[in-house]
Amino acid sequence: MDQQLRVFITVAEKKNFSRAAEELHMTQPAVSQYIRALEEDFNVRLLERSNKYVRLNKAGEIVYHHAKEIAGLHSRMNLLVDDLVNKASGPLSIGASYTFGEYVLPHIIAKMKDIYPEVKPAVVIGNTAEIAHSVLRHQLDVGIVEGHSNQDEHLSTKEFAKDTMILVAASHHPLVKQKTEIQIKDLENETWILREKGSGTREAAEKLFHQLDISPKEIMNFGSTQAIKEMIEAGSGVSLLSEWAVQKELRNGDLKTVDIKGLPLARNFFILTNSPFQTKALKVFVDMLHKEKELTEFSKADRLG
Incomplete structure (x- = not known):
């Protein structure tokens, strides 16, 4: 990879010319010279400098983003050869x-x-x-x-x-103990504890809502499957999770499956x-x-x- 870009990436990440020079085993004047040459090539300033910091400006952010991609491609090329x-x-x-x-x-x-x-x-x-x-x-x-x-x-x-998605709740949850057939409105009134938007598990839950034609009244979002399991075990709601993620809890009896039409859901x-x-x-x-x-x-x- 071009040495100018290598130096620029290091300065951007270290936010300091001296630390970048140490990382690159170069002198600080040599690092400064590479940065000046790169800015001259682009005919624009890429770094904002003061006695306290060195940071990317808008143009620098663009160059840094693409320089990291170039670095990744260069590394992969070397590995392939x-x-x-x-x-x-x-x-x-x-x-x-x-x-x-x-x-x-x-x-x-x-x-x-x-x-x-x-x-x-x-x-x-x-x-x-x-x-x-x-x-x-x-x-x-x-x-x-x-x-x-x-x-x-x-x-x-x-x-x-392939994976199998199941509806789970605490072993003492009313839906688990319910002897009559679970109604759609029962699910709609439940608190659903789900992963965040962008998660494949969340996508599966939204697919289920569409399939059942329901709009849960309350949804709690968590960025961790483990946190969701802890909330469910505490009796705070239900969730649609992969069987892989809850196999231990199901085996130990801490969680139970809730049987409803349309589940398990394959993905x-x-x-x-x-x-x-x-x-x-x-x-x-x-x-x-x-x-x-x-x-x-x-x-x-x-x-x-």
């Missing part, structure tokens, strides 16, 4: 939505590390929209998400596993990539995802003990 003559190794940045990332991915990575110890995975967990955005910007090599985002049309999207998981080329590290990871589908599509008996 290196892969031609070497075995699977090196860094692999994996993004996953919360359900898959927290409850399934750790098992797959553990097995991959046993087989390919030279691959160095780094995992980012976020909602579907966040992961898709990072893959699109080349900040992640691969993403595993449930649901869709408005960025999918620009990415390579491949379905690879798919997708692999997102943003390049026709794959490093060997990425290829062996994707191959393992397909080969190890029993880890993600194990039987209900196994899930619930």
